Amino acid sequence: MARILLNNVTKRYGKFKELAVDNFNMDIKDQEFLVFLGPSGCGKSTTLRMVAGLEDISEGEIYIGDTLVNDYPPKDRDISMVFQNYALYPNLTVYENIAFGLRIRKMPKHEIEAAVKRAADVLEIGNFLNRKPRELSGGQRQRVALGRAIVRSPQAFLMDEPLSNLDAKLRVQMRAEIIRLHRTIGVTTIYVTHDQIEAMTMGDRIVVMNKGVIQQVDTPEQIYHKPQNLFVAKFIGNQPMNFFEGTIEEINGYLTFSTQTFSIRLTDKQTKMFNQLRGVSYNIIMGIRPEYMSFEKEMFDVYPNAVLKGVLQFNEFIGSDHYYHLDSQGRESFTVRAHPRFSYREGEEVRVAIDMEKVLFFDSKTEKLLTI
Amino acid sequence: MKMIEVLRNFAQESKWKWSNFLLEIKRLDRTQYIILFFLTIASIFMLLPIVYIFNHAFKPLHELFLFPPTFIVQDPTFQNFIELLTLTSNTFVPVSRFIFNSVIVTVLATIAMVVTSALCAYALSKHPFPGSKLVFSLIMISLLFVPQVLQIPRYVVVESLGIMNTYWGHVLPLIAMPVGVFLMKQFIDQVPNEVLEAAKIDGASEFGMFFRIVMPIVTPAIATIAIISFQSAWGNTETSQLFMQDESMKTLPYYMMSLTANLANSVARQGAAAAGALIMFLPQFIMFLFFQRKVIATMAHSGIK
């Protein structure tokens, strides 16, 4: 068990020295479950593979525990890795798959047997130790892969999208199982995924990446509620956040956010923030999640000056909720999450209140979250 | 596609069972019955020479010259084999020496060819280096050369290596085997890189990965290459002809060739030739029976995943 430290780690590929990972700095705490999240091709796997030693580091330093491992081969880094496609040895039985690393390390036979048995018990794969990988289901295979990872009691687990080959139901189940595993053995884990639900439910902290650059490192709550820039705001959230382009203006002595179709009054706190930021008439992008826009009467009472009108375009019903897609004067469109008891028809004009406490403002030039 | 599936099921069945075979047959539809019918006819036709070789070797002299020739031997005898042995017992080199040479050369060459092809393909497939694509293309291009074109350069090489009249002279010229490299590379390409990376993280050395992971996965390819290289080594006369002046270093196929060279119109030695043909044929036949399941698996590509 150990902390993992990445200092200015950079990776360039190929003849043209294309940047795959750009100046990556990260301090992963002992026993932490850290998730790399980002769109395809953003450099998650590359970073993970550099930690594993499967990929050379172009610049920077990687420490595992207190050891600088830049020049260590994978086997000497005391890590284990789980791959998306399981990567089991197809010619060996489940037992031999798990025992492989131990045999190479010349562990005495009875100790191997005990270790494999322990791992098999934890993962409940004791019943098919004598089978070949091809005789197992996807979920069972991934369990064997996990068994192979834990049996060596390494300092860290590296997992590269271990669940993305499984079907939805199994994924949920395995997700819980990996979390349980992490709780019981408490090994530092780096987990790569492009599935934000996985990231949110599993990570102690999430690293959101884009184009090889870290966008934000934070707890799931912070990532969701306080995305530090537009990219994170857009990337996180099953139903995308609503964005409105506009400016901050002073109207009747109050600071307001105005778009082409509506104006809403800022709260005192937000007014204070913009005053400190020296400014009115910024070009601003306002972000608000669908669940913080509402048809509820109480909301209109609390924020009477943060109301806009929209025409219902279509309605997504997902069981527990409705997602109403609205359109304001054909210029701005947005989505509102509502309780199923609200039922509007397409083409109807409705009023929506905004929960001003949850509104986020981004500078439209730097795309950064505005805060004080 | 269903045909392939049927074939594959045969290949994977550990024991041949007629009941299973009949079950599989029942699953076919009409066009497949027709195909099966013609394939059966064709395979019987292909089988005839084999039957003929077996019978011919046991025919007594008078049956050998029957006209029209008979397929099935009526009065089987070992006379021909005895003739083959006695024919040479009073010459300079006995036939047993040729057989001995052939066995040694074939075993050595087969092993060397399989190992070399596998190592070469592994490097080309899993450790690409600058220019490795070019190397692979060159290997493929070398398939196009007719062996005769290479005889003289080969002679020069063997001569200057000083391995004339040694077993090396038989084995070395055969080792480079483009077909083997090609086949092997196709198979190794299919081994996911992640499997090797997992092994690397588990602590396996390069040779550990090669022998404990890659080789067991590609056994069908090994079997196929083993058969092909066995055949080419066992039937090879070229090295005896070119590099072995010493009669005692020549191999059985060369001897067979000289035995039958001017046989067309003669009566003598017909029996010995028939027996020799069987001796030449038998190892290949056994070899094929031994590996055929694996080979069918290669063809039906039951493969790796």
Ligand SMILES: Nc1ncnc2c1ncn2[C@@H]1O[C@H](COP(=O)(O)OP(=O)(O)OP(=O)(O)O)[C@@H](O)[C@H]1O
């Ligand atoms: N071996 C390689 N040679 C050249 N470029 C590479 C190589 N491997 C990755 N890249 C590039 O590096 C970038 C990051 O790739 P990486 O595999 O780390 O992405 P990822 O975040 O894991 O994506 P995914 O979610 O699709 O797995 C990509 O632009 C990719 O094209």
Ligand SMILES: [Mg+2]
């Ligand atoms: Mg990846």
